[in-house]
Amino acid sequence: MRSICLILQRIHDDGPALLGAAGYESRLARSLEWPALAEDIAGARAVLTRDARVDAALMDAAPGLEVIGVHGAGVDNVDLAAATARGILVVNTPGANARSVAEHALALAFHLAKSLGPGDRAARASDGAFKYRSALTELEGATFGVVGFGAIGAATAQLARALGMQVVVWTRRPADPAVAAAGFTQIVALGDLLAQADIVSLHLPGGAGTRHLIGAAQIARMKASALLINTARGTVVDEAALAVALREGRISGAGLDVFEVEPLPPSSPLIGLDNVVLTPHVSGSTQAALKRTATALAGEVIAALAGHRPTHLVNPAAWSARRFGALCEAGG
Ligand SMILES: NC(=O)c1ccc[n+]([C@@H]2O[C@H](COP(=O)([O-])OP(=O)(O)OC[C@H]3O[C@@H](n4cnc5c(N)ncnc54)[C@H](O)[C@@H]3O)[C@@H](O)[C@H]2O)c1
Numbered sequence: 001m002r003s004i005c006l007i008l009q010r011i012h013d014d015g016p017a018l019l020g021a022a023g024y025e026s027r028l029a030r031s032l033e034w035p036a037l038a039e040d041i042a043g044a045r046a047v048l049t050r051d052a053r054v055d056a057a058l059m060d061a062a063p064g065l066e067v068i069g070v071h072g073a074g075v076d077n078v079d080l081a082a083a084t085a086r087g088i089l090v091v092n093t094p095g096a097n098a099r100s101v102a103e104h105a106l107a108l109a110f111h112l113a114k115s116l117g118p119g120d121r122a123a124r125a126s127d128g129a130f131k132y133r134s135a136l137t138e139l140e141g142a143t144f145g146v147v148g149f150g151a152i153g154a155a156t157a158q159l160a161r162a163l164g165m166q167v168v169v170w171t172r173r174p175a176d177p178a179v180a181a182a183g184f185t186q187i188v189a190l191g192d193l194l195a196q197a198d199i200v201s202l203h204l205p206g207g208a209g210t211r212h213l214i215g216a217a218q219i220a221r222m223k224a225s226a227l228l229i230n231t232a233r234g235t236v237v238d239e240a241a242l243a244v245a246l247r248e249g250r251i252s253g254a255g256l257d258v259f260e261v262e263p264l265p266p267s268s269p270l271i272g273l274d275n276v277v278l279t280p281h282v283s284g285s286t287q288a289a290l291k292r293t294a295t296a297l298a299g300e301v302i303a304a305l306a307g308h309r310p311t312h313l314v315n316p317a318a319w320s321a322r323r324f325g326a327l328c329e330a331g332g
């Protein structure tokens with residue numbers, strides 16, 4: 001009988017095709033609700049997820065689970081401590097969607113700078129007066145602040161530089177050699193970057209370490225004309241504080257692909273604001289990125305199931321525990 005890889009949320013067909021070619025049977029979960037999910041996962045050796053949560057209860061419903069594969073970069077939807085305690089490997093696909101997310105961050109900035117939403121509505125409404133009451137923004141020469149300089153921060157910084165913007169970067173590591181090697185200016189204090197930038201673009205993981213890194217006090221440092229772009233994780237921004245700042249015109253606009261609760265609840269104050277542009281966590285969902293991410297993920301899962309150390313192992317302690325356990329068993 002072939003080993004089962006349970007795919008919680010649909011990925012590009014090339015991923016399951018690779019798993020099949022390697023001798024694994026991939027199945028799409030019928031539902032993310034119990035008890036159907038518990039039944040589907042019961043015999044799985046691998047589970048592949050996008051943003052669906054993989055917690056201890058789900059792991060315990062799959063006694064033969066060896067690997068959790070996360071489609072994408074962020075792994076904040078997986079209980080890493082529970083996986084490690086159970087010797088379950090967690091793998092992801094850093095970089096596979098970086099270019100697409102970087103393009104999306106710029107697209108959100110362009111949308112706001114060029115008033116594409118209001119302009120589109122004005123054109124459809126035959127509103128000829130729109131052009132006389134609107135002033136759009138040219139981006140050349142603007143200061144573009146990049147917060148976090150991993151794969152996506154770096155890709156976004158490069159695109160902004162190519163557009164003629166002055167790029168400044170903040171990372172948690174002072175004098176980050178990666179920033180200097182790429183020829184960007186690093187700002188040591190986050191507050192100083194927020195005060196200087198015309199556009200602030202966030203590229204950090206979610207989780208406790210970055211929760212509400214951008215709150216009311218940080219937003220207060222930003223220029224009244226500034227734009228905030230978040231394609232990272234909703235939890236990085238205090239969304240309630242952001243909504244107040246946008247409503248009161250303390251900053252000019254926000255472009256958001258991610259939210260504290262997803263999908264964005266209909267009660268969110270962001271929905272009623274016209275100085276925001278919202279997309280439903282799709283910045284990594286270009287055809288090219290979906291194909292790269294799915295094939296990269298399948299490769300990681302295949303390596304893990306074959307007993308090889310995956311390239312992008314998120315919890316090395318689980319690998320050590322498995323190896324150590326195997327050696328102990330072999331040694332009697
Ligand atoms: N909207 C989307 O569809 C989408 C797609 C891809 C990634 N993302 C999000 O973007 C994040 C960044 O992706 P990436 O590919 O650039 O990841 P990455 O790992 O290459 O870069 C993350 C950067 O954040 C820094 N960092 C980590 N923890 C930090 C902390 N506590 N404080 C300050 N800096 C910290 C790291 O040093 C690194 O430079 C992902 O973790 C994910 O949450 C969202």
Ligand SMILES: O=C(O)[C@H](O)COP(=O)(O)O
Nearest residue numbers: 050071072073074284285
């Ligand atoms: O962290 C990531 O890479 C993104 O959140 C990926 O999301 P997706 O798998 O739904 O494209």
